[in-house]
Amino acid sequence: MVRIVEWSAARPQSRVVTRFLERSAFPEEAEKAAAEVLAAIRAEGDAAVSRYIEKFEGARLSPRRFRVTAKEMAAAAASVPPALKRAVADAHARVMRFSKASLRKSWKMKTPRGGTAGEFFSPMDRVGVYVPGGTAPLASTSVMTVTLAKAAGVREIVACTPAGPTGTPNPVLLYALGLAGATEVYRVGGIQAIGLMAFGTRTVKKVQKIAGPGNAFVTAAKRQVYGYVGIDQVAGPSEIAVLADGSVPAAWVAADLLSQAEHGSGWEKSLLATPSPEYAEEVRRELFAQTERLSRKALVQRVFDRDGVLICVTPTLAEGLELVNRFAPEHFEIQCRDALRLMKGVRSAGAVFAGAWTPESAGDFVAGPSHVLPTGGAANMFNGLTPDDFRRRHSFVAFTRGDLHETRDTIEAFAQVEGLDAHGRAASIRFER
Numbered sequence: 001m002v003r004i005v006e007w008s009a010a011r012p013q014s015r016v017v018t019r020f021l022e023r024s025a026f027p028e029e030a031e032k033a034a035a036e037v038l039a040a041i042r043a044e045g046d047a048a049v050s051r052y053i054e055k056f057e058g059a060r061l062s063p064r065r066f067r068v069t070a071k072e073m074a075a076a077a078a079s080v081p082p083a084l085k086r087a088v089a090d091a092h093a094r095v096m097r098f099s100k101a102s103l104r105k106s107w108k109m110k111t112p113r114g115g116t117a118g119e120f121f122s123p124m125d126r127v128g129v130y131v132p133g134g135t136a137p138l139a140s141t142s143v144m145t146v147t148l149a150k151a152a153g154v155r156e157i158v159a160c161t162p163a164g165p166t167g168t169p170n171p172v173l174l175y176a177l178g179l180a181g182a183t184e185v186y187r188v189g190g191i192q193a194i195g196l197m198a199f200g201t202r203t204v205k206k207v208q209k210i211a212g213p214g215n216a217f218v219t220a221a222k223r224q225v226y227g228y229v230g231i232d233q234v235a236g237p238s239e240i241a242v243l244a245d246g247s248v249p250a251a252w253v254a255a256d257l258l259s260q261a262e263h264g265s266g267w268e269k270s271l272l273a274t275p276s277p278e279y280a281e282e283v284r285r286e287l288f289a290q291t292e293r294l295s296r297k298a299l300v301q302r303v304f305d306r307d308g309v310l311i312c313v314t315p316t317l318a319e320g321l322e323l324v325n326r327f328a329p330e331h332f333e334i335q336c337r338d339a340l341r342l343m344k345g346v347r348s349a350g351a352v353f354a355g356a357w358t359p360e361s362a363g364d365f366v367a368g369p370s371h372v373l374p375t376g377g378a379a380n381m382f383n384g385l386t387p388d389d390f391r392r393r394h395s396f397v398a399f400t401r402g403d404l405h406e407t408r409d410t411i412e413a414f415a416q417v418e419g420l421d422a423h424g425r426a427a428s429i430r431f432e433r
Contacts, residue, residue, distance in 0.1 A: 001304060002287055004280050007273075007312040009322050020269065020310045021327055023236070023376045027216050034191050034220035041195035046203050052192040058165035061187065063203040066196075068169065068185040073178050076171035088176045091143045091366045098368030099151035099387045113402030121391045123153035126205065128197035128229075130212035130222075131161040131177070133189060137170035138213075144370045145212045145385065146180035152390035157182050158197060158207055162189020190214075191221040198225035211385055213372055215265060232389050233382040236375045237267040240360055241329040241349075243320050243342070244272060246279040248335040248356045254286035256333055256359050258300060261309060266302035271327055272311045273320030280311045321345050328380040330373045331360045348380040404430060 005016050040048040046063035053061050080088075108118030129145035132138045142159070149157045159182040163169045169187055177185050186204065188196055194214075200206030209230035210222060222231045240260040244253050257270040274280055287309065291300050303309060314320040321342060324332055328348035336342055339354035346352055350373030353360050364371045372385035399407075408427050415424030 001307060002284050002309045002311065003307065004277075004284060004311045004313065007314055007319075007323055009319050012326075016307075016310070017312065017323075020271070020307065021377075023267075023269065027220075030216040030220040031224075033217055034194075034224050037191040038195045038198075038221060038224055041192065041201070042199050045199075045201035049188060049192050049196050049201060052190070053188060056190050056192070057162055059163060059167040059187075061167055063201070065167070066186045066188055066203055068174065068187055073174055073185065076169075076174035077178060079171045080175045084172055085175065088139065088143065088172070088179055091140065092147055092176070092179055094366055094368050095143055095147045095370070096151055099148050103151065103387050103391075104393075108396075111397075111399065111403045113400050113406055115397070115399040115403045117395070117397045119393055119395050121388070121393055123155070123391050124149075124208045125154070126156035126158065126207050127154050127390055128158040128160065128207035128210045129182075130193055130197075130210065130214050130218060131159055131173060132212075132214055132218075133161045133163065133169060133173060137161075137173045139170065139173040139176045140365050140371065141212060142173055142176035142182070143180050144372055146177060146182050148370055148385060148387045149211075149390045150181035152387040154390050156184070156207075158184045158186070158204070160186045160188045160193035160197060162193070163187035191217050194218060194221035194225055198229045209390065211372065211389060216267075232372065232385050233374050234376070234378055235330075235373070237265045237269070238263045238331075239269040239271075239327075239329050239375055240331040240333065241271040241273065241324045241327050242333045242335055243317065243324055244274045244279065244283075245317055245336040246274065246276045247337045250279060250282040251286050251290070252356065252359075253333075253335055254283050254290055256335070256361075257283075257287060257309060258290055258294065259359070259361050259364075260331065261300045261303040262294060262296040264296070264299050266299070266306060266308075268303050268308055269329075270303070270309045271324070271329065273314055273323050274311070275314055275316055275320065277313050280313050284311060317342065318345070324349070328377045330375040330379060331363065333358070333360055350374050350379045350384050401430075 007014055007017050037052055106120040108116045111117055127149050131141045146157055159177050161169050196204050197207045197210050211232035213235050219236055223234055238260040242253055261268050261270050291297055325347045330350040332349035333353045334342050343352055343354050351363055370385040374382035411427040412424040
């Protein structure tokens with residue numbers, strides 16, 4: 001079912017819309033499974049990883065077979081058709097260019113008495129990325145994660161991806177990992193991959209941070225290892241919102257809405273906000289017509305059955321934008337004549353795609369920014385993945401004698417209030433004769 005409902009910021013109490021906007025980031029089933037598997041990996045290391053690979057992925061792998069060998073990487077690369085290699089190389093080049101341009105620059109300022117203060121950055125030493133490979137081998141995620149770590153200057157980039165019962169990852173995915181700069185690749189997926197990277201085992205050294213998307217079980221595992229390692233964000237099923245004024249063909253907008261509904265979990269969400277009831281009906285007809293021609297029709301139908309696609313008719317575009325901000329979607333398309341102006345009103349969205357010629361899939365595969373984005377409403381508090389997520393920020397202060405003399409009274413005042421005598425003494429002792 002695809003519902004068309006009216007929504008207004010003045011009367012936002014629609015039960016249909018409220019249910020649609022609400023989504024759970026942490027299903028209880030996933031939380032329990034993650035806790036069990038992670039505890040076993042902490043206690044047993046490689047043996048537990050092997051056991052859960054067999055249980056969840058169907059492959060019997062000894063620890064010495066976890067890592068994809070250089071020979072296997074070369075064979076995978078040799079099997080990839082030239083046209084696909086060119087596509088991967090194109091995406092990698094564009095993402096690398098965007099990544100290098102986006103890196104925060106070190107800076108400094110003068111202090112009042114001649115010293116300096118500022119910030120500088122250093123790359124992490126060893127990071128892990130998770131690349132989904134279950135319902136779809138996301139070769140693009142190889143580019144959208146590893147490339148950013150490489151641009152940040154990380155020396156050791158560990159990649160984990162599920163390989164299924166055969167124990168052989170998708171060759172295009174492996175080629176993309178190699179091209180992007182992964183230094184180690186492991187045929188391990190799911191919760192066990194997160195545990196392997198977070199805790200380390202005799203076979204695999206632990207990482208400092210884990211990035212990359214995954215299903216509800218991977219997301220639960222990432223949340224539970226936070227503190228043992230850093231994580232990029234909490235992400236769940238894919239979602240998209242489109243704001244449309246009717247100037248873009250309804251068929252295009254329907255295709256964009258379906259692009260996220262086909263991912264496979266059944267919990268994906270697609271929202272259209274438009275001020276035109278006629279346009280809303282036209283898009284709905286296109287949704288059904290195009291679904292019939294999709295290879296993943298059954299997966300899309302699951303999203304329809306769970307009311308995961310919703311069309312809202314709003315009094316104005318401004319109210320449609322307000323609805324999208326409340327939704328806080330992973331992807332937000334502005335399919336309107338004045339898209340760049342409307343974009344100034346965006347408060348909560350992982351990534352924004354402005355104008356008729358910018359489908360969300362351009363961002364998924366090639367445009368430049370990473371497609372690893374917050375979902376489940378987390379876009380109102382988290383950002384998408386950037387190269388700076390793989391770097392450490394360091395502030396620095398270099399006072400002169402004059403700077404410390406000028407601030408001594410303030411330091412001593414705070415030390416007295418907080419009962420921290422040694423703090424105050426650390427400043428005053430420098431002026432004792």
